[in-house]
Amino acid sequence: MAHFFLYTTIGSILLIVLKTFAVLVPLLVGIAYLTWMERKVLAAIMLRRGPNVVGPFGLMQPFADAVKMMFKETTIPARANRFLFFLAPVISFTLALAAWVVIPTNNGWAVANLNVGVFYLLALSSLGVYGILLAGWASNSKYPLFGAMRATAQMIAYEVSLGLVIVSVLLLVGSANLNDIVLAQRHIWFCIPLFPIFIIFFISALAETNRPPFDFAVGESELVAGFFSEYSSLAFGLFFLAEYGNMILMSAMTSVLFLGGWLPLFDIAPFNWLPGPFWLILKILFCLFCFIWVRSAFPRYRYDQLMRLGWKVFLPFSLIWVVLTAGFLMATGLLPNGGVS
């Protein structure tokens, strides 16, 4: 059996397909229930009940929403660029899913254990802008275009500080492989020595996923629904899934880079009985809870302040932090050499 999967062509392709399903199916269920969790948590914070009619505790609500969305009419604006109009949600959704191949769920458990895993994630998150930009342009309508422009400027601004924060982490690890990054946190999670940039990473992740308080791309009080104003039915559904998929992805990145990935809280008896993927899911849920918590606690930023925060505060700070980290590692001789003699 092992021989079939590892050494024959059909077997290895089948193995990749099976691995992909093993990641995608829980992920899609997770996305569906994230919408439920968001509504429940928001409701709890606002002293409401949240969805509680469909199924026990409203647990079937995501499926009711999905069915409702499928039976909506698909509308296309006049003179919209049809091909790009439908390509945009597909790009968004595909990229949100494709990033998951490198996330390790346990020691060595990743669909593809890439040596450039972190950079792969950065590349996909920078490509994610195309989904939004194309949706805004192809709709041939003014609010989507405004929303797309805002979202693009915002995502580019925060990608830069995100990249520099990741460089600081890589300096400590000496490898861009996500598996190595988690293993390097066996003794101490990076959120403790790198606490200031952990916070910067989290805030940048909020801005990168266009979540409140940085949700200018879909600022509903200003731009109707931003870049997907003109979308309905399944195309809208794909954007919706992509947004929540990106939230889970960013939470997973935060967990892997700063919260020790699949590693237990303490490596002692009651904690290390639980398997690694369970710990990863717990950490992702914690980050997602913070995402929702922030949404309910803070009002929307002003757009110029958002740009100022990205370019004038986070960028210089994370740049200085890279220099400080490198200097500290050089001075103490702790710099990992990454296998170069």
Add this chain to the structure above:
Amino acid sequence: MTVILFYVFAAILIVSAVMVVSARNSVHAALFLVLAFCNAAGLFLIAGAEFLAIMLITIYAGAVMILFLFVVMTMNTNLVQAREGVQRYMPLGLLVAGVLVFELVMVALNYKIDPKIIDVVSQPNLKAIPNTTALGSAIYTHYILLFQISGLVLLVAMIGAIVLTLRHRPINRRQNITRQHMREPVQTLEMKSVNLNQGVEENGGFLRPKDSYYGIAEKDSFGPSPGDKMDITEKRQKGE
């Protein structure tokens, strides 16, 4: 398998590169360029240069082309108008193209690796270390000077662009967020009892912040100075 992948990537790359220069819609042209970058990244991956592949996507497709699209989408360029002068500029264009083709052919015919390069360049063992590490250990040791100089060139280009676009206009109203947060109501608010049925004119004219506000506001952030009675909009209308 790899050979088939190579031809698929190469074919799409060439087709999309042709489409970049022949597409009628400039947004489509830019998007074809993105497709070309992605396929070039695929070629890099086949060659085993995974770091270069990822960086090509991150930097060119993810940053440079986004800015291009930004400009193209907002400027509403008209390609038919742009092609009006083709007849006039054709000879010059052909000359430049001819020189470039000549150079390319000369390079292609006389191409060989310098036998001494082995002694000069340290060649990392690509089988033993990942190519991110290999690139880093070459760039930051043997080529550190060239690397720094290229960084300087980029810095100069950046400063040039900023200098060209930065204009100091006194009409600009800047905001200092720290000062805005430190502001107290007593510094900016003045309560006036206004008589009924009387407009602004009867109550002392245009209401402006108390003088103490100008002490804490950033210079040039509030338009006219306290002594200046004329409103900034009036100034604009008079063309001053």
